[in-house]
Amino acid sequence: MYDRFDNLIIKYAQKYKVDPAQVKAHIRCESKPPFNPNSIGSIGEKGLMQLRECTAKDMGFDEHKEDLLDPETNIHYGAKYIGWLYGQLGLNQRDNVIAAYNWGIGNVWDRKPMPWRVRWYVSEVKRYALAYHLGLKLKMAAPNVDATKLLERFVVASKGFVGKGGQVWLSEGEQEYLKILQENALLRLDANYV
Secondary structure, three states, rough: OOOOOOOEEEEEEHOOOOHHHHHHHHHHHHHOOOOOOEEEEOOOOEOOEEOOOHHHHHOOOOOOOOOOHHHHHHHHHHHHHEEEEEHHOOOOOHHHHHHHHHHHHHHHHHHOOOOHHHHHHHHHHHHHHHHHHHHHHHHHHHHOOHHEEEEEEEEHOOEEEHHHOOOOOOOOHHHHHHHHHHHHOOOOHHHHHH
């Protein structure tokens, strides 16, 4: 269940030059229940990435030829939208891109104070992106382990908290786990993940 869309996520993340772990994290946080391709939101958002038709149309979606409930179509336009947000806000604006995906780019451009629910969404996407990033590394080292599910459960169970500037703080247990992964050359974290 957790890995069934990975090939599509990787395909479109690479096409639009975005982090596949971030795309997968948006899917985890947007669709209810997680990874449900038939999810429909309260204001008409559709599919895995909970895209609104107007947003998808801005990215080239044709409602007469395509269906936003189709996982490939949804991931295609969701990844394209994330790439577009990076193009508008800058490659070093990860937190603002995540916020804009959920809250709207106009609110980010206007520099409005970010509401708690949006700060929470940013921290959740970052937390799951870390889990999925680690999952890809572990999958390469141990192909028979459902690394994504294991790491998602680990991150959910340990729930760090968000500090100033949206930085995700890791518990001592998480730090120790990451240290073991780093020592075994399974992980090289950059500043975007901590």
